[in-house]
Every structure is written in structure tokens, then in C-alpha cells.
Amino acid sequence: NDLVLQPGTFRVRGDIIEIFPAYEELAVRIELFGDNIEKIYTFHPLTGEMKREFDDYWIYPAKHFVTTRENLNRAMGKIRVELSERLKHLRNEGLLLEAQRLEQRTLYDLEMMAELGYCSGIENYSRHLEGRKEGERPSTLIDFFPNDFLLFADESHVSVPQIRAMYNGDRSRKMTLVEHGFRLPSALDNRPMKFDEFEEAVNQVIYVSATPGNYELEQTEGEIVEQIIRPTGLIDPDIVIRKTRGQI
Template sequence: MREFELTTDLRPQGDQGRAIQELIEGIKRGDPFQTLLGITGSGKTFTIANVIAKVQKPTLILSHNKTLAAQLFGEFKTFFPKNAVEFFISYYDYYQPEAYMATTDTYIEKETEVNEEIDRLRLRATTALLERTDVIIVASVSCIYGLGSPQDFRDLLLLLHSGKEYDRRDLLRQLIDMHYTRNDLEFPRGSFRVRGDVIEIHPAYEETAYRFEFFGDTLETIKHIQILTGEIMDTLDTIAVYPAKHFVTSPENLKRAMGAISTELDERIIELRSQNKLLEAQRIEQRTRFDLEMLREIGYCSGIENYSRHLAGRQPGARPDTLMDYFPDDFLMVVDESHVTIPQLRAMWRGDRSRKENLVEYGFRLPSALDNRPMFFEEWENRIRQCIFVTATPGEWEIEKSRGVLVEQIIRPTGLMDPEISVRSTKGQVDDLIGEIRDIVERKERALVLTLTKRMAEDLSEYLEGMKIRVRYLHSEIEVMDRIDILRDLRLAQFDVLVGI
């Protein structure tokens, strides 16, 4: 079993040593909930890293927004370079959910723009959990939404050994069942190509590919290759290839699910007709039969997540499978900025439910679509065995769950006090700002400038750049992966001023 290995020259300072020890003792006692009360700048992330290294448990770190999650991901990658530190956030750059507004008889079709890199990282996170135990996943609250069944994901794993015989047709058919597509021209993520006795697979969760060289039905060699250059990176004896999507199922389960969907459809049509809702009955029949045909022909359809209850064989109202189900039972949960994250977790189900009830009532979706949902807050709570809340301002719920005992981390390792605040006139404020920035740069420090709007942040950055100041801006329209790069460059002093809102 691989162990977590904390790699850093830093040593606990101030309150950190005591906080680390108290949290470790609480975990060893089996305390289900603990709260780390730490002020800004007290090194709470470093404390949690030390706790993970000591208790040696797979860890899920929950954050309330993508930017903070990206920052945590970068920090934990630095602390644990030899372990699997993964990133799991919503993969939508743009998301318009399916909805129906009865007052204006307006149907809004689901419209999305998927970030391929984040999709790859999500798949990599789940595969890491199935392969090893030294895993830290930094996730946003989207991780409580339904995900494909971990059992089906594991069952469709393709394990190949050099020197063994494989029927090539069965092998290619299995890749298609795993939602890989054949593409002999391009070689995108989640595809394979066949050239004579050679099969090349580009796993959906990797940036590299694998080449399988056959002699007849015998797999002679497995090579790990660079996609662009074809350079051979390594020769392997065995390789595990995981499905290209989270929502996968075996042909037998798919056939069973399609039967269950058809049965529910027939019952729903009878119910709507009995209520004299003929338009709704025709609508649900037409839409669902189209989806069934797609499932029958290619094993996938748009909006397949709405049939997740049938695909997973769950009972009506049962909790959906989520990222948490890919973890072993004895994992550690860390809720960062819990005073913000916990209210988000409470609210997510209600907003999702109201939108889907409209879709079901007016014949756009079957009632089973209501079971494609985020976890209830109580379900999330029941799935946790041990959890650490990290916050500067714990709420009543966190304090109650921690039985009123808070692990305090008040002294900053640097010994710095809260900065002195000075209020200045707006007259000549930009010139004053530039003067302050130049003083900060001379001290080899960096500056954070806040504006009111995104446009102001961009305009101010452009002006400062014209004044020969090394500057970048950061706001919500910056791609998530680019935010990680910007925050990393700030730490590495690649620029001196970060402008935000």
C-alpha cells in the first residue's frame, strides 16, 4: 500500500503543532466531527496536510467555489508530489439546464459547453480512487451530484497483459461498450485506432496513449507513447483501461434498464391520459422512445443522467451514486470554509427539485428523473465517517457537531498581525496606487488590488502594464485551469500585482 509522503521544508510554527496533534488525536479516538478554527493566514492548509500525512486516509477536500478549489489543488500537489492529488469540479464552462416555464409555454433545452481538460481530471480522480489508497481529491460542492455507479465503472475495466491471447473483435467491441470511439484520422481523448496488428488507445483520463502490438491474437507488447511525437515512454507488462464516461453500464444492465424505462413510460402515459393531459402524454412518449432508440443503438443518449435510477437499478427515492461512493468507507472529509460550504450543500437539492418537477408535470421527463439529483444534506451527513470543518467563523451546526470543542489556530506562523487599514482620498488614487506598488516591488513583495467590476480590473491591469508593471487580472470569466496557472505564477513571483474584484 502506498503511503502519503509530505514533501516540504516547512515545519509547524505557532499554533500549528498543537492543532495538528489535537486533530490527529480526535481522528484516532473516532470523533466523527472536528472543527479547526483558524484565522486567515494561520496556515490551515499546511495543518491539514500534516494531518493527512499522519493518519494515512484517502481524503476528500470540499470547497465552495472553483477558484478556491483550484488554489487548494495547487497547494496540495506541492505538498504531496509523490501521491495522487486530483481535481473534481463541474466540467461545464457554460451550463443552461433543461427547464420549462408554464406561464409562457417556453421550453428551454439543455445547452452545455464541456471543458475537456476538467472532464479528463474528473475521470482521472475516480480512476485513482479505484487503483490506489494514497489519494487526495479537491472538489467543489458539485461532487454531491449523481455520478455513474462505481460498481459498473469498475466492472467495465479492461485489463490487458502482454503475452496473453485476446480476440481482437471482442476487444474492440468492449472498448465501444466502454464508450471509446474509433477514430483512425484524429486521436482525441477517449478514442482508439487500429492499424494492421496495432491498436492504440487514448484513455479519456490521460494526456498520453498506449500502443498494443499483436501477433495474431497474442498481445506481444504494451507501449506507453507520446501522442504528438509517437515517442515510446515506457514498455509495460500490464495495463488497466477504464471507461471513457462515468455513466456506463454493461449490456445486460442496459437491457434491464431499458425494460424498466419502457414499463415506467407505459404507466406514465396511462396516468397522463386518465388526467386528460393528451399533449403531455404524446410528448413524453415521443421523447422517451427516441432516447430508448439511442440507448439501443449506441448505448448512450443526451440526458442519460435522467435515467440513472434505472441504469443503476436503484429503488425510487434512493440516494444517487456520487463521487463519495468511489471512496472506501474509511475516508477523511475536510470541508474548507465550512461557514459558506455547508449552507451551499443544504440549498442545492431544493433548487434542482423545483425545476425538474415542472419538467415531469408537463411531460418532458419521466418521474424517475427526479431521482437524478444531488444528495440531500442528511444523506451527505450520513455518508461521512470522519470530517474536519475548516473555518475562521464556524456556524452553529459545525459547533454543535463538534460538541462545542474547537481546535484553535490563532497565531500566524509568520507572526504577522492583521494589516493596518488606511482610508485615502479618491483624488489621484491611481498615481497613489502606482507609488505604493513600486515601494512593494522594491521590497520584493507582491500586491493585491481590488476593483468593483471585471471591466475595471481589466482596464486597470492594462494601464498598469503600460506603466511597465508586471500585472495580471483574475475574475470569474477566467477559465478554471488558467486560474491555477495565475495563482501559481503569483507564488513564483512571475508578476508583482494581481488585480481582482
């Protein structure tokens, strides 16, 4: 954008590059001398007032979901195929309202993707955008860790059951949306990992808990490190028992 510098855009004027990250209130100006960067600093996008100079600056994507136009067109083609199959199924079942709702919403999303490159709720089409197969595990932050990373599961008697419950809770909510024509069935693949997928993704785990569950005890095979003294030196507080009668 050579005229107005708006969040999520950049412009180039001679040897000056100006970037306005979508997640910041200040813009960034990069001054070049030939092929070398001479100065990097933030400035107010309206007044142009210089705020702070940097030796280096990290710039993140302007949008959360970034893909090429070729991949987007391929994904849109698969979405149309899935939509056609789903509409046929709904109409055969006599669910005409659900079919109309799904067709209207999905065609609007496809139009937005074609014109703008994204749409509201685009994460529900992530299976098509990433080229994953139906039911295939989604990408997570764990995929970016090295193979020998060490995971600490704090309060594991609570966190481990939560990992188990995440997939079922997410699927239950989205099944309602799919059944009533708010989303395509592929939205079910925009999900957390299943517990067995989580187990395959992690290698070394330390479970930290005062009351470990059966799962943690089975995984450690009896190798337990007991912490007797708290590192802070604090002792357990005194317990005071009061009657409930007469408190209100």
C-alpha cells in the same frame, strides 16, 4: 475498428494495440512481444509520429456511463413501463401536450440506447440503469473512500449550507421538467445527496471556519481548536473607510 482510428476506439494489428482515448488528442500504441508488453508510447493519430514513451499508462472508459447490454435491456424495459404509467396519468389529467412531448422524447432516447448504447441526457435514467429503488441514495465519490477517511469542510459556514441546499435546488428544477413532460419522474433520482444522507456517509469531519455556524458548533460538542496565528505569517490588512458620495 480495424480501419480508421477515431476517438473512443481501438484497433489490433498483429502484436500492436492502438487506442485513441476519447479525452486525449494523441493515441496510444502498445507493442507486445508474445504475452509481454515491450513498449508503450503516444503518437499522432494522423501522421503516426511518436511523441512520448511511458512505463505505464492509465486508460479510462470511452464513455461516461458504461453498462452491459443485459443491464441496458433490463433498464429499457423498466423505462417503458414507467413511460406507460406516466402517459396514462398525464392523459387522465388532460395534459395531452405534455404526454405527447414526453412520449416523443423518451421513445427517441430508447431508440438511441438500443442502437448506440447511450443517448443524450442518459444520466436522467440512472435509477433504472443502476437498478436503484425509487428514492434510494445515488452513488457518489464518497462511496469509493475508505471507511476511516477524514473530511475537511473548508469555510464550513458556507459549504455546509450549500450541501443542505443542493438537493432542494436540484429537485425544484427537475420537478418543472417532469411536470411539463420533458422528463420521466425517475429523473428526480438523478440527484445530489440529501443532507441526512451526507451525514450518514461521512464519519470524521473537521470544520474549518473563522465564523462557524450553529450546526458546526453542535457537531463539535465544544471541542474547538482555535488558530491564533496564520501559518503564512500574514496580518489582517488595514481597513480604509471611504464615503460613497462623490465617487462617481
